[in-house]
Amino acid sequence: MPKIIKIKKGLNIPLAGSASPVVESTPFSDFYGVRPSDFHGLEPKMLVKEGDEVKAGTPLFYNKHDDRVVVTSPVSGTFFELVRGERRRIMELVIKSNGKKEFEDFGNANPKDLSKEQITNLLLKSGTWPFIRQRPFSVVANPNDTPKAIFVSAFNSSPLAADLDYIVSFDEQNFQTGLDAIGRLTNGKVHLSVDAQNTKSQSFLGAKGVEIHFFDGPHPAGNIGTQIHHIMPLNKGEKVWYVSVQDLIVIGRLFNKGIYDATRLVAVAGPEIIKPKYYKTISGTRVAALLDGNVKIDPSVPLRCISGDVLTGTKVATTGFLGFYDNLVTVIKEGTNHEFLGWLMPNFNRYSSSRTFPSFLMPGKKYNLDTNIRSGERPFVMTGVYEKVLPMDILPVQLIKAIMTNDVEKMELLGIYEVAPEDFALCEFVCPSKIEFQTIVRDGLDVIRKEFA
Amino acid sequence: MKALIQFVEKNVQPQFEKGGKFAKFHRSFEAFQTFLYVKGDVTLRGSHIRDAIDMKRTMFMVIIALMPALLFGIWNVGFQHYRAIGLEETLLDQFWFGLLRVLPLIIVSYVSGLAVEFIFAEMRNHEVNEGFLVSGMLIPLIIPVTTPLWMVALATIFAVIIGKEVFGGTGMNIVNPALLARAFLFFAYPAQLSGEVWIDTTLREGQQLVDGFSGATPLAMLAINETQYMPSLLEMFIGTIPGSIGETSTLAILIGAVILVISGVGSFRIMASVIIGGLAMGGIFNLVGINDYMLLPAYYHLVLGGFMFGAVFMATDPVTASQTATGKYIYGLLIGVVTVLVRVLNPAYPEGMMLAILLMNVFAPLIDHYVVEANIKRRLKRLKAVTVQSNA
Structure with a gap:
């Protein structure tokens, strides 16, 4: 074994x-x-x-x-x-x-x-x-x-x-x-x-x-x-x-x-796709070509097309193009709807990795997640939630704070060389304070790259 | 509802935005707005989807967890009152009496604290933070029912300004604001925070206290070594004893603890290690055993005074506790140890929980510092190993 x-x-x-x-x-x-x-x-x-x-x-x-x-x-x-x-x-x-x-x-x-x-x-x-x-x-x-x-x-x-x-x-x-x-x-x-x-x-x-x-x-x-x-x-x-x-x-x-043949298989997926499946296409194709006729259309619900996955992908217009590295197009709802007392209601259709929503009682249920951010940005309050989704010997909050304060030495000591924005995507997802981890990590990496360029 | 929201966003909201008539109150408007409904704001950068949790939800879970202790506390205020004057009253009457005494404390605490929060949010132009939703409920639960309302207001304002805002607001504070409010009262107005203050003994015409009435808490009895009137262990566990409004019922607090642990909002690590620390120190005293207090079985400490309330609701405040996983164990253990230490060895302070938590709040960053250093050392060691290997 x-x-x-x-x-x-x-x-x-x-x-x-x-x-x-x-x-x-x-x-x-x-x-x-x-x-x-x-x-x-x-x-x-x-x-x-x-x-x-x-x-x-x-x-x-x-x-x-x-x-x-x-x-x-x-x-x-x-x-x-x-x-x-x-x-x-x-x-x-x-x-x-x-x-x-x-x-x-x-x-x-x-x-x-x-x-x-x-x-x-x-x-x-x-x-x-x-x-x-x-x-x-x-x-x-x-x-x-x-x-x-x-x-x-x-x-x-x-x-x-x-x-x-x-x-x-x-x-x-x-x-x-x-x-x-x-x-x-x-x-x-x-x-x-x-x-x-x-x-x-x-x-x-x-x-x-x-x-x-x-x-x-x-x-x-x-x-x-x-x-x-x-x-x-x-x-x-x-x-x-x-x-x-x-x-x-x-x-x-x-x-x-002997040729650059950029043919690739692209998965087209997401809750707003009628039949999620694969397409054989070429790198850089127009997203619309992949979605044609396969998207649930409801004029009252704006949609978001993402080249890549929902955690790290790039928002693209349907007239936009598939990213260079991507082999996935995800389509989800834009979360522009209001939710009356949304933070208070039990809310069975909302997913939370925490157990503050009933979603934890329904394992196996799949959710139609949208892009609503739920709240404005807050300072760090909760602890321990980020560590649960980062399988590295890295202290996420301490590293992020070092980046926020532009402390290059601290960033190095806390392991910035080992991470990339995508590694913090889940931290960003679970964050109750809605802090933008990926942007912060990218900024930190850019600072270090310039410092030693 | 949708139409109303649309009306508000179209006609009222612009008044509060830049250039509007009430632009000064932009943050206050926003606070009420987001309280009423989750706005249709979408992600602009980074992860396209977000967890449904937010600060309001998180804080609200704590409020729910506090409910058993609050409801029991309200009833107990009435129960203690009628027992002191020797009247048999129905549960409802007891509860009603308590409600009339406790509700004003809650209202004063919220109004004074939130006023400060809103003013600072407007001054600093940040969103109103939800932290005080919990602090505002905690403050009335950890003071005697007889505390004058003006004192509650004063202590709350002091705690929010000196304990929180001067450090930069929610998330930046060093000590727990609710405990700071209590500490402020304890040291500024000691007469109102100790002695015969735990039971509302306001007498109406024709009423009188029963013979042999003592309003002392079990902790106070222990401190002066007069334990003949000590309530039973069961009474202390259920909570039918004098004390601060929310702290008496270990049972109600444990229900809250279960809610906090299941929802993941409160740290089980901290709760468990505070209890273990308290039991361990109590056990050590049992072994030393040179006076009666030391011989008190260690588990009594868990049901006495504010131990459980502190362990479950105060020590677990994520901002002022240790923030690292290892740090939480050390922080919790030390709170338990120091609490029992203060109780048994220092007769001037019958209750050690408040002081223990405040002390460890101050030390939490230091504990974290060493945990972070250990993480850094692991990384440096790894680098060293690689360098040695490549040089060999």
Whole structure:
């Protein structure tokens, strides 16, 4: 029996509407988009102008801090529009698809025959490098570094997450090739974490060239931060990299076929979806293409589309685009309704992880959660509630207070290098004072990154 | 209801917003508004969904948990009164008498405290915090029923300003505001907080106290070693004894404790360790046993005076208690130990609970400091191990 890492702290939020394992054929989308804000810390410098013809794999922009890091077009067509926001910040790059599948040719190769430099160059050139991210800071990896280890999570525990067992079953070969490729980038190991209860796929359990770890427990057991903390906690000055399964498959395709084929399986889920299921589509697709006809429509209820999960995802308009790293679109209600004496009533339709609402008497019930925030922000009052959902040897409140007071030394001592905003998403969810943990953690990480840049 | 809310938001709310006629009272308006209904505000950043709990709900759970102690306390005020004058009255009459005595205390406490809270919220332009909903109920429960109303108002205002607002308001205070109010009364007006104050013995024409009446609490009897009139253990557990309004019934308080622990609002760690600390110190005194008080069985301390009320409702205040899990055990244990220590060894203070909690409130940040240091040391040790490994 392998050693199982038991995660006791955490929370599975009972949100209704998880996707059933059915794949719908590619929905057609005229437009595809890339959002530079998906790549935290990357400053885009444009490589194309509006009207330029692009193929899948044609560089669109590079990182001002390292011009080798480029982001490429997911489809072939025309670079249609550059959407700018306040102070001319680049918000979105829109590509009009020509419906053909034209790819830049990067040359296929067996990663086992390539050196670390050759692999790095191929990943950089093809625009798949940004799939590789680093901890600390949860930003795109620096190609000059050699990480201590590389981590891959073979299961996602967040609410309504896409089932990676199911996703990998369509691309077993490419997944293994992807693992082989990133394995050459580190002198350490590739750590693949699986769910001790639910992972059945031989692509994961039988993966070659990796060390397999078994995790058992509620969300955030599937978060890369939790896994790194329990396998090999990060110290100051160390760097590890991580890649998601879906992104590894794209990397695998690059080596097997020599092209940047950004096809991915996307789960469309949530209580407001009529038939939650999977779609085979391309990175950056317009969200509307995935939702067409599958959303419960009630004119009195505004909806929120989220690229990603409800805890960490990005709010997008239906005319917006699927995020670079995302393989889930969640649709929930906007909570704009008033609730008369809502804080006082027993309220059987509200979910609380605390036992102050009757929801604790109804385990197994799934909830149609909305975006109502319930209260204004308050100072920290309650204690002990955050520790229950953070399975790390980290004192969440003390760390957050160190960030709030901008105490860099304290932040380091309390373990800021080990965390990313997503690790605090559950703290933010359960917080009775409605404190914005994820924003605060991101601010803290930015302060540290600038301090030592 | 929906139409009314829409009317208010459309026509009344703008008056209180920036540029409106009553912009000064923006925060007060908001407090009443959010009290009446949960607003339709949605998440803008971070997690898109949020737990249904909020501060109002949290504080309200404590109020519910206080209800058994409050209702029993109200009845007991009447019960003690009629017993003192030797009259047999129905339960309802006893309750009614108590209600007329206790309700004014509650109203005065809430009005004076909330007034200060609202003023500070407007001055500092933050939302009115819910913390006082609990403090305002706690204050009347931990004072004698005979406390003059003006004293309650004075103590409450003192506690909210000096105990809370000067530190930055809810969440920043060092000591428990409700206990500070009691401590203020105890030291400023000792005559009204000790002696024959526990029973309302106002006599109407023709009434007189029964022969041999003593209004002393069991703790006071123990302190002066006159235990011949001590009530039985059962009476003390049920709570038919003189004392502060809400503290006498261990049973009612335990019901509240169950509500707090199940709802997760009160820390079981703290409650349990206060009790263990008290029992342990009582046990040690039993072993030393050089006077009668020391020989009092340790478990008596749990039903005497404000021990249980303090353990369940006062020590567990999340803001002033230790905030780390390990810290809570240490904090609780020390409260239990110090309480019994003060009771048995210091005849000047028959009740040690208030002082023990206030003392440990002050020490809680220190306890937390060492727990946090231990966490930091674990991390540094890990780093050291890695460095040594890579150098070898």
